[in-house]
Amino acid sequence: MPKFSGRGNRRGFSRSGGTVTVLETRVHRSSARNARVAFILTTIVIALLTMTIASDYMNPVLALLLAAGLGPIVGALVWVVVRIWPVLRVLWWWTPEITSALALVYGWLWFADATDLVVRLIVVAALGGSFAIPPVRRRVWAVVLCLFVRHRLRVCFAQFIIANQSGTLPFILMARPTPVGERVWIYLRPGLDLTYLQASAEKIAVACSAAQTVIERVNPSNAAFLRVDIKRREVLTATVKPGLTDLVGADGTPIDDTTAVIAPSALDLPDVADPAVKAAKPATTRTVPPARPAPGPVFQPTSVTSADGEDVSDLIDF
Amino acid sequence: MKRTTTAPPVGEVPTAFGISTAPDGVPVAPMLSMFDPMFIGIDEFGQAVTLDLVFHNILVGGEPGGGKSGLLNTITAYAAMADNTRLVLFDGKLVELGPWMDIADEFVGPDLEHALSVLRRLQVVINNRYAWLRAQRRRKLDRQDRMSVILVVLDELALYSATYGTKDQREEFDRLLRDVVARGRACGVPVVAATQRPSVDIIPTSLRDLFGYRAAFRCTTINSSDIVLGRDWASQGYSASDIDPENRGMAYLLAETGVPRRIKAAYLNDAEIYQIADYMAWIRRTNTTALSGTAA
Ligand SMILES: Nc1ncnc2c1ncn2[C@@H]1O[C@H](COP(=O)(O)OP(=O)(O)OP(=O)(O)O)[C@@H](O)[C@H]1O
Ligand SMILES: [Mg+2]
Numbered sequence: 038m039p040k041f042s043g044r045g046n047r048r049g050f051s052r053s054g055g056t057v058t059v060l061e062t063r064v065h066r067s068s069a070r071n072a073r074v075a076f077i078l079t080t081i082v083i084a085l086l087t088m089t090i091a092s093d094y095m096n097p098v099l100a101l102l103l104a105a106g107l108g109p110i111v112g113a114l115v116w117v118v119v120r121i122w123p124v125l126r127v128l129w130w131w132t133p134e135i136t137s138a139l140a141l142v143y144g145w146l147w148f149a150d151a152t153d154l155v156v157r158l159i160v161v162a163a164l165g166g167s168f169a170i171p172p173v174r175r176r177v178w179a180v181v182l183c184l185f186v187r188h189r190l191r192v193c194f195a196q197f198i199i200a201n202q203s204g205t206l207p208f209i210l211m212a213r214p215t216p217v218g219e220r221v222w223i224y225l226r227p228g229l230d231l232t233y234l235q236a237s238a239e240k241i242a243v244a245c246s247a248a249q250t251v252i253e254r255v256n257p258s259n260a261a262f263l264r265v266d267i268k269r270r271e272v273l274t275a276t277v278k279p280g281l282t283d284l285v286g287a288d289g290t291p292i293d294d295t296t297a298v299i300a301p302s303a304l305d306l307p308d309v310a311d312p313a314v315k316a317a318k319p320a321t322t323r324t325v326p327p328a329r330p331a332p333g334p335v336f337q338p339t340s341v342t343s344a345d346g347e348d349v350s351d352l353i354d355f
Numbered sequence: 356m357k358r359t360t361t362a363p364p365v366g367e368v369p370t371a372f373g374i375s376t377a378p379d380g381v382p383v384a385p386m387l388s389m390f391d392p393m394f395i396g397i398d399e400f401g402q403a404v405t406l407d408l409v410f411h412n413i414l415v416g417g418e419p420g421g422g423k424s425g426l427l428n429t430i431t432a433y434a435a436m437a438d439n440t441r442l443v444l445f446d447g448k449l450v451e452l453g454p455w456m457d458i459a460d461e462f463v464g465p466d467l468e469h470a471l472s473v474l475r476r477l478q479v480v481i482n483n484r485y486a487w488l489r490a491q492r493r494r495k496l497d498r499q500d501r502m503s504v505i506l507v508v509l510d511e512l513a514l515y516s517a518t519y520g521t522k523d524q525r526e527e528f529d530r531l532l533r534d535v536v537a538r539g540r541a542c543g544v545p546v547v548a549a550t551q552r553p554s555v556d557i558i559p560t561s562l563r564d565l566f567g568y569r570a571a572f573r574c575t576t577i578n579s580s581d582i583v584l585g586r587d588w589a590s591q592g593y594s595a596s597d598i599d600p601e602n603r604g605m606a607y608l609l610a611e612t613g614v615p616r617r618i619k620a621a622y623l624n625d626a627e628i629y630q631i632a633d634y635m636a637w638i639r640r641t642n643t644t645a646l647s648g649t650a651a
Binding site: 215 | 627
């Protein structure tokens with residue numbers, strides 16, 4: 038604790054008067070103070086609780102002694118946790134990497150124990166060979182980028198978020214590959230908001246070596262829950278299929294069951310006589326609307342009939 | 356450089372509905388429903404974009420060759436495969452929606468009088484449906500009613516509202532269409548309309564403003580883009596004039612999110628359209644109960 042007391046800090050402050058130092062000083066001081074407060078509070082609460090409970094079972098003097106011993110011990114534990122919180126946070130950030138590294142090492146050891154050299158060689162060759170298959174490689178690369186992007190986002194936030202007093206950064210939740218790049222969900226702490234991050238969208242893109250980032254709200258009822266879309270590729274130039282043809286199958290329809298349309302004649306200008314411009318109508322199995330008469334103001338109104346031929350004009354109110 | 360993807364995030368796309376062909380060759384209809392979200396393309400993150408079309412009208416605009424008819428065909432194909440859905444198609448060009456002629460309940464070509472008569476019939480259906488809903492003490496149709504959805508698709512709206520027929524007929528067309536657009540929504544008669552530039556001289560503003568959803572394919576000017584999307588979105592950076600003319604089928608979609616989204620519309624080529632249309636026509640012929648209409 039004394040290491041972080043006011044004096045050392047003030048010296049650090051005066052030596053390099055940059056804003057970053059100010060922030061760090063403040064963070065350190067608040068961390069030290071938090072740890073101290075946590076120690077005192079925990080000690081008092083645990084001591085009181087112990088005394089209350091223990092005095093039911095033993096002599097009050099013994100209970101007091103027990104409380105005086107137990108309180109500081111638990112308090113010290115809490116103090117340590119608060120004090121090394123930055124380290125724990127780093128461990129949390131690197132959890133996926135640490136877990137997979139441990140899994141790899143221990144998995145390999147177990148595997149080496151359980152099998153002989155030939156099997157090991159075959160498995161390693163198969164794994165290595167699967168990387169030659171482009172889809173597999175792309176999948177793996179996409180997952181690796183997701184991990185990378187979470188770290189870059191954290192670094193980037195640490196660079197530009199000095200908005201709130203204690204310098205707390207957004208909580209970075211999971212990341213998932215998308216066809217254009219990655220999508221990361223984040224949870225904002227008090228002191229930040231969507232527009233603040235949106236103003237720095239370019240900075241985030243730079244940090245992630247991406248083309249563009251788009252930050253949007255996920256949940257209309259919670260302003261703290263955001264989604265960061267990191268774009269590396271353009272998908273809007275692709276041709277999209279609606280997937281409806283899969284539902285009918287390529288050889289779905291018997292060929293003789295399709296409707297034949299008799300192609301009209303008179304397809305060239307000389308074939309069409311001058312005044313009566315009659316568009317030849319295609320004949321299908323269904324009734325086709327009559328061709329439009331010659332353009333002009335006069336238009337023959339027909340009676341209002343439905344497809345079945347029954348008169349429906351009395352049903353219409355004008 | 357064009358790549359081809361097939362509706363990428365398939366999990367969210369209606370391919371989950373399988374189709375099985377019965378052993379003796381009797382076709383089985385795919386169980387899509389207009390009441391389910393309809394997949395119409397992907398957004399700029401490659402995620403599926405779906406529309407809830409049964410309770411919304413959509414207006415599609417953009418320069419010639421932008422991809423309007425492509426989107427209309429995707430929507431029509433879905434509707435053609437959807438359970439208990441009727442198609443009413445207006446296509447002055449005959450070829451854009453022509454593949455669906457056999458399975459459409461009404462197909463209106465370049466004939467304004469026919470268009471008017473179909474709209475009048477729709478108006479009667481709408482009146483009757485609201486009377487029916489009132490009798491049921493309800494205000495809106497839902498899936499459980501088993502009443503058919505009548506999808507009205509108009510390609511080249513300008514042909515009907517500003518080109519064909521006499522002035523009176525065109526005015527009546529505007530009036531009837533405005534009524535169908537205004538009232539059809541809640542009783543299962545959604546309208547999908549496409550035109551190149553829906554400015555006042557083509558369709559009245561009062562009609563244009565009734566369309567809740569907008570899709571703006573590439574527009575030649577910022578002004579046209581704003582006309583399609585409905586207000587000065589261009590000043591906020593949403594302008595369909597930015598779209599690369601070579602990138603056909605890309606659009607700004609203004610739907611549920613309230614802010615235009617860049618999307619790429621799903622596209623069916625001619626062979627695929629006919630593959631679906633033929634199959635659905637075959638189903639309707641072979642199995643006449645496939646579309647058991649309960650329309651009032
Ligand atoms: N979603 C899409 N993906 C890929 N290509 C597309 C897409 N939509 C359209 N295209 C291409 O663009 C061409 C023109 O599209 P479409 O006929 O739909 O344009 P349009 O907007 O209806 O034009 P018009 O106003 O002349 O009717 C199509 O033939 C097709 O090759
Ligand atoms: Mg078209």
